[in-house]
Amino acid sequence: MLEDGAFTAGDLMSQDVVVVHPETSLREAVGLMASRHVSGLPVVDGDGTLVGMLSEGDLVRWHEGYSAKQAKWLDMLADGFILAPDFLEGIRSEQHKVKSVMSKGATTVTEDVLAREIASMMYAKKIKRVPVLRDGRLVGIVSRSDLVRALAIRLNEQGGGGSTGTVNVNEALRKRRDER
Numbered sequence: 001m002l003e004d005g006a007f008t009a010g011d012l013m014s015q016d017v018v019v020v021h022p023e024t025s026l027r028e029a030v031g032l033m034a035s036r037h038v039s040g041l042p043v044v045d046g047d048g049t050l051v052g053m054l055s056e057g058d059l060v061r062w063h064e065g066y067s068a069k070q071a072k073w074l075d076m077l078a079d080g081f082i083l084a085p086d087f088l089e090g091i092r093s094e095q096h097k098v099k100s101v102m103s104k105g106a107t108t109v110t111e112d113v114l115a116r117e118i119a120s121m122m123y124a125k126k127i128k129r130v131p132v133l134r135d136g137r138l139v140g141i142v143s144r145s146d147l148v149r150a151l152a153i154r155l156n157e158q159g160g161g162g163s164t165g166t167v168n169v170n171e172a173l174r175k176r177r178d179e180r
Contacts, residue, residue, distance in 0.1 A: 007150050009118060010111030013132045013140030019044045020054060022099035029054055029098050042131050042138055043102045050131055050138055052102040059101060108133050109142070119147055 019042045020029045033041060033056070040055035108131045109118060118130055122144060132140040 007115035009109045009113045009132045012146045013142045015140045024098045052104045053106045054102045
């Protein structure tokens, strides 16, 4: 159904995208996800460059275990090396940051990528959202729910319901975007 229209990522994307940084606390990130009713967040560095994604799946897989680096230092401690308490607390606190849980890198698209390509990409890569970049900068995100909304508009048009009051899907999506 999405192949019939020439929707693009620019037509579908949500532009009001909340982001987190690698150093953001997991508590803050989880709070943002819950309050914004989103299942994933782009992770950007200090320059605003996309460095990864934090998803519900990442959080579900996360546990209180130690990383290999943390385990090495703890092994040194167990072997009798004396490590400063502040240093140990620093190691422990790393596991409570977005960077300890996030998936590094991300599958991205530009605004001109067609919806059918995005849907295929999401299916093939088993992902739920795709950040949209312009000149390497994050300008939006297309989620599966954005694709479903586009499909609903298309089905409504084909069914003759005419409740959108528009001539085609592109106009309906642009109208929706402009109304935000």
